[in-house]
Amino acid sequence: MNDSRQELWDRRMDLPLGTASAVYLAAYAVHVLAPGLPHAWHTVLLAAMAAAWAVFLVDYTVRYRLSGLGPWRFLRTHWLDTVVLVLPLLRPLRIFSVYDRIQRRRGRPRLSLHARVMAYAGLTVTLLGFAGSLTVYHHEHTAPGASILTFGDAVWWACATLATVGYGDVSPITPIGRLTAVGLMACGLALLGAVTGSFSSWLIQLFTRDEDKRPPGDSPGAS
Amino acid sequence: MNDSRQELWDRRMDLPLGTASAVYLAAYAVHVLAPGLPHAWHTVLLAAMAAAWAVFLVDYTVRYRLSGLGPWRFLRTHWLDTVVLVLPLLRPLRIFSVYDRIQRRRGRPRLSLHARVMAYAGLTVTLLGFAGSLTVYHHEHTAPGASILTFGDAVWWACATLATVGYGDVSPITPIGRLTAVGLMACGLALLGAVTGSFSSWLIQLFTRDEDKRPPGDSPGAS
Amino acid sequence: MNDSRQELWDRRMDLPLGTASAVYLAAYAVHVLAPGLPHAWHTVLLAAMAAAWAVFLVDYTVRYRLSGLGPWRFLRTHWLDTVVLVLPLLRPLRIFSVYDRIQRRRGRPRLSLHARVMAYAGLTVTLLGFAGSLTVYHHEHTAPGASILTFGDAVWWACATLATVGYGDVSPITPIGRLTAVGLMACGLALLGAVTGSFSSWLIQLFTRDEDKRPPGDSPGAS
Amino acid sequence: MNDSRQELWDRRMDLPLGTASAVYLAAYAVHVLAPGLPHAWHTVLLAAMAAAWAVFLVDYTVRYRLSGLGPWRFLRTHWLDTVVLVLPLLRPLRIFSVYDRIQRRRGRPRLSLHARVMAYAGLTVTLLGFAGSLTVYHHEHTAPGASILTFGDAVWWACATLATVGYGDVSPITPIGRLTAVGLMACGLALLGAVTGSFSSWLIQLFTRDEDKRPPGDSPGAS
Numbered sequence: 001m002n003d004s005r006q007e008l009w010d011r012r013m014d015l016p017l018g019t020a021s022a023v024y025l026a027a028y029a030v031h032v033l034a035p036g037l038p039h040a041w042h043t044v045l046l047a048a049m050a051a052a053w054a055v056f057l058v059d060y061t062v063r064y065r066l067s068g069l070g071p072w073r074f075l076r077t078h079w080l081d082t083v084v085l086v087l088p089l090l091r092p093l094r095i096f097s098v099y100d101r102i103q104r105r106r107g108r109p110r111l112s113l114h115a116r117v118m119a120y121a122g123l124t125v126t127l128l129g130f131a132g133s134l135t136v137y138h139h140e141h142t143a144p145g146a147s148i149l150t151f152g153d154a155v156w157w158a159c160a161t162l163a164t165v166g167y168g169d170v171s172p173i174t175p176i177g178r179l180t181a182v183g184l185m186a187c188g189l190a191l192l193g194a195v196t197g198s199f200s201s202w203l204i205q206l207f208t209r210d211e212d213k214r215p216p217g218d219s220p221g222a223s
Numbered sequence: 224m225n226d227s228r229q230e231l232w233d234r235r236m237d238l239p240l241g242t243a244s245a246v247y248l249a250a251y252a253v254h255v256l257a258p259g260l261p262h263a264w265h266t267v268l269l270a271a272m273a274a275a276w277a278v279f280l281v282d283y284t285v286r287y288r289l290s291g292l293g294p295w296r297f298l299r300t301h302w303l304d305t306v307v308l309v310l311p312l313l314r315p316l317r318i319f320s321v322y323d324r325i326q327r328r329r330g331r332p333r334l335s336l337h338a339r340v341m342a343y344a345g346l347t348v349t350l351l352g353f354a355g356s357l358t359v360y361h362h363e364h365t366a367p368g369a370s371i372l373t374f375g376d377a378v379w380w381a382c383a384t385l386a387t388v389g390y391g392d393v394s395p396i397t398p399i400g401r402l403t404a405v406g407l408m409a410c411g412l413a414l415l416g417a418v419t420g421s422f423s424s425w426l427i428q429l430f431t432r433d434e435d436k437r438p439p440g441d442s443p444g445a446s
Numbered sequence: 447m448n449d450s451r452q453e454l455w456d457r458r459m460d461l462p463l464g465t466a467s468a469v470y471l472a473a474y475a476v477h478v479l480a481p482g483l484p485h486a487w488h489t490v491l492l493a494a495m496a497a498a499w500a501v502f503l504v505d506y507t508v509r510y511r512l513s514g515l516g517p518w519r520f521l522r523t524h525w526l527d528t529v530v531l532v533l534p535l536l537r538p539l540r541i542f543s544v545y546d547r548i549q550r551r552r553g554r555p556r557l558s559l560h561a562r563v564m565a566y567a568g569l570t571v572t573l574l575g576f577a578g579s580l581t582v583y584h585h586e587h588t589a590p591g592a593s594i595l596t597f598g599d600a601v602w603w604a605c606a607t608l609a610t611v612g613y614g615d616v617s618p619i620t621p622i623g624r625l626t627a628v629g630l631m632a633c634g635l636a637l638l639g640a641v642t643g644s645f646s647s648w649l650i651q652l653f654t655r656d657e658d659k660r661p662p663g664d665s666p667g668a669s
Numbered sequence: 670m671n672d673s674r675q676e677l678w679d680r681r682m683d684l685p686l687g688t689a690s691a692v693y694l695a696a697y698a699v700h701v702l703a704p705g706l707p708h709a710w711h712t713v714l715l716a717a718m719a720a721a722w723a724v725f726l727v728d729y730t731v732r733y734r735l736s737g738l739g740p741w742r743f744l745r746t747h748w749l750d751t752v753v754l755v756l757p758l759l760r761p762l763r764i765f766s767v768y769d770r771i772q773r774r775r776g777r778p779r780l781s782l783h784a785r786v787m788a789y790a791g792l793t794v795t796l797l798g799f800a801g802s803l804t805v806y807h808h809e810h811t812a813p814g815a816s817i818l819t820f821g822d823a824v825w826w827a828c829a830t831l832a833t834v835g836y837g838d839v840s841p842i843t844p845i846g847r848l849t850a851v852g853l854m855a856c857g858l859a860l861l862g863a864v865t866g867s868f869s870s871w872l873i874q875l876f877t878r879d880e881d882k883r884p885p886g887d888s889p890g891a892s
Contacts, residue, residue: 117649156401161611163408165384167391168613168837178602185609189641195412197645199420200869201653203340207424379847386854388830390837391614418858422866423646426786430870563872607834614836624825631832635864643868647876 006066013059024052025131032138033151060085114198121194125162125187132184133158139176146173162188229289236282247275248354255361256374283308337421344417348385348410355407356381362399369396385411452512459505470498471577478584479597506531560644567640571608571633578630579604585622592619608634675735682728693721694800701807702820729754783867790863794831794856801853802827808845815842831857 027048030037060081064074075082137154140146147170148154157170161184172178250271253260283304287297298305360377363369370393371377380393384407395401473494476483506527510520521528583600586592593616594600603616607630618624696717699706729750733743744751806823809815816839817823826839830853841847 152398152401159405159408160389163387163412164609164611164833165387165389165408165411166606166611166613166835167389167394168615169391169394171613171615175598178598181602182605185605185611188611189609189638190645192412192415192638193641193645195416196419196642196865197647197649197869199413199416200423200642200646200866201649203420203424204427204650205653207428375844375847382851382854383835386833386858387610388833388835388854388857389612390835390840392837392840415858415861418862419642419865420646422859422862423643423869424866426866426870427873430874610832610834612829612834612836614838617836617838621821624821627825628828631828631834634834635832635861636868638861639864639868642865643870643872646869647872650873651876
């Protein structure tokens with residue numbers, strides 16, 4: 001019974017959560033990238049961000065009540081929800097879990113598993129790279145001695161970090177900027193793992209099919 | 224029927240497309256690396272590049288007509304062709320799809336799957352690295368404050384980027400240079416995935432064969 | 447019989463070894479990060495580190511006696527113990543082998559294999575990154591011309607190294623600092639391998655299950 | 670018959686080739702690292718290097734004659750021998766193929782496949798890293814504006830390159846130094862592939878065994 005009520009809640013919250021994610025990211029982006037707007041506008045943007053956060057808080061609380069679990073167990077089983085609640089940067093990630101749930105409800109997804117893994121990895125990396133660039137630009141461009149001075153610099157730095165290239169021509173120097181950087185590095189490692197793992201499993205699949213088609217005793221490496 | 228006409232077109236365009244790719248890259252290389260040539264020569268080179276582009280445009284249009292698909296569906300199913308059409312940098316990639324088609328028509332390729340994956344990865348990386356070095360050198364060496372001043376610097380930078388090493392002793396500072404760099408980083412990630420995936424699947428193949436040969440109950444890790 | 451006495455020793459030493467590991471790391475951290483403490487305190491901290499080392503030495507000697515092996519063979523089969531004895535930096539690693547042994551004795555571990563691999567990789571990297579940052583900070587911050595001047599710099603540098611990003615805005619210049627760095631780089635490579643390998647095997651598992659569920663002849667790539 | 674004569678030659682050349690490899694590397698190392706030796710010593714060292722090269726040349730010629738192949742086919746099937754002949758840097762690699770052949774002749778090797786892959790990767794990387802450091806130090810430390818001034822710097826740079834970290838605090842600036850660097854980067858990529866591939870295949874092996882032991886219907890991810 002709990003399950004069905006949770007499912008009902010999930011279904012009802014899909015649109016609000018997706019909208020809240022998009023609103024949060026858009027409001028933060030405008031707030032950071034257009035400091036020249038009149039003060040009233042910035043107040044509106046901050047209010048929009050607070051409202052988006054409230055939607056997540058309400059959703060989290062209701063989900064906790066519906067689960068019927070103790071607080072620690074809930075924290076453990078819903079750690080992604082918790083992290084998303086605490087770190088506004090990661091909120092856009094919710095768009096995917098919402099999208100995924102909608103897709104699954106409509107029946108089997110069209111894309112193959114490989115394509116889905118690559119699409120999710122690509123989109124996650126794009127969203128988190130954008131959010132990370134915003135945060136780093138926000139905290140760095142006014143710091144004394146900073147090398148990240150424009151939003152372009154921040155995006156360039158985020159790309160070099162996510163690809164684990166790390167030129168070091170521009171790099172964050174403030175504590176918050178560096179914390180964000182560590183988060184992006186972890187994303188970069190995960191991205192590398194996703195790319196490599198997909199490639200690896202795709203090759204293994206090819207080989208397995210290749211071997212099934214051949215007569216036994218014909219070794220594939222000797223061809 | 225559409226299929227057979229498409230195949231006929233593919234077969235007919237193999238040589239023109241391969242030639243156009245090679246001409247484009249060669250003309251661009253001479254244009255960028257030999258600025259001291261008389262003006263008339265540079266006009267000829269730009270004309271050659273435009274002609275190569277025209278061949279791709281004509282091929283793309285005919286392919287679209289022959290497919291009988293709507294524009295969006297065609298974009299989705301032929302995204303590589305589209306990307307190659309828009310970004311001249313990637314045009315040399317067509318050489319491989321042409322080569323692949325010729326090989327397949329002549330019967331089963333000689334190389335094993337691993338060797339083919341490594342050969343394609345190596346050649347793609349070489350071609351894109353060369354094209355990327357040219358573009359970055361073209362746009363950087365005259366920019367104020369640039370660190371990439373010679374074509375040698377550009378090649379050195381491209382190698383460090385493709386291996387995801389990224390020393391940062393030289394790095395692009397212009398928007399176009401950095402965009403090219405992001406493309407090369409993506410290639411570097413894919414290269415890493417190809418190398419790692421090949422190695423991984425090769426080891427797994429070895430283990431599988433190793434286990435098949437042993438009597439059951441003899442665990443391979445304990446030897 | 448030797449086996450049972452070894453097991454008994456292992457069981458008895460779990461708590462002392464774990465405590466000694468934690469004491470060593472804590473004492474070293476306070477010693478390095480709080481140089482302003484009165485001299486007597488530092489003497490206590492160094493004594494605690496020596497005591498922790500003595501526990502490891504005693505354990506190693508007893509283990510050697512109980513094994514009944516020659517010295518070279520023991521070195522070879524217990525190389526991790528030997529490395530941990532010689533390099534104080536790696537001592538915290540013992541916490542895991544202790545934890546692992548306790549878990550195994552209590553029956554089957556709760557976590558799945560993937561979760562365990564990721565948890566071990568994450569914790570090992572955190573502990574070694576912390577110990578590496580301490581060592582590098584200890585030897586670098588007073589060296590002339592050093593770029594790692596605060597503990598925050600050292601942690602930032604360790605993160606960039608473990609992710610194989612390597613900005614190079616701060617980097618060690620003393621021989622001991624660089625040796626530690628090489629150790630952290632090896633950890634970074636292993637971490638990359640763990641992340642990628644987990645992802646890869648997880649994907650392969652998904653595919654295998656996916657194929658088992660489908661009717662034969664339905665290729666998964668063509669969907 | 671050719672095969673048996675080739676085998677005989679291989680067996681006879683094991684010791685001379687291994688010795689020549691070691692002599693070459695040692696002579697080069699002393700030549701580069703001890704420039705203060707009297708001139709006569711350096712003449713002896715260069716003679717030793719020339720003699721080692723002569724051994725490789727003779728071996729290559731005899732192997733070509735015994736193979737009975739045309740020059741191009743021989744080049745293709747013995748490309749590693751050819752590369753080793755042309756690039757003195759890579760000569761130490763021959764030690765492994767010699768070691769491998771000796772091991773195989775004595776019967777089944779003791780180490781498991783994983784251990785062998787890791788041992789070969791580790792030893793290859795160590796040897797090539799040492800040879801690369803020597804070459805880079807040799808050509809860089811007298812170049813104007815160089816940042817690699819001591820052999821320690823060269824080793825530090827080689828480690829950062831092989832781990833694909835690439836701080837960029839020291840980096841080669843001469844053409845030969847950069848060519849060597851590109852070779853080391855390729856080694857770094859291969860090392861990454863070996864580490865990741867081993868880890869990946871090891872995990873997959875563990876999972877396969879894990880699944881075989883469980884009753885069917887018990888999914889491993891849900892435990």
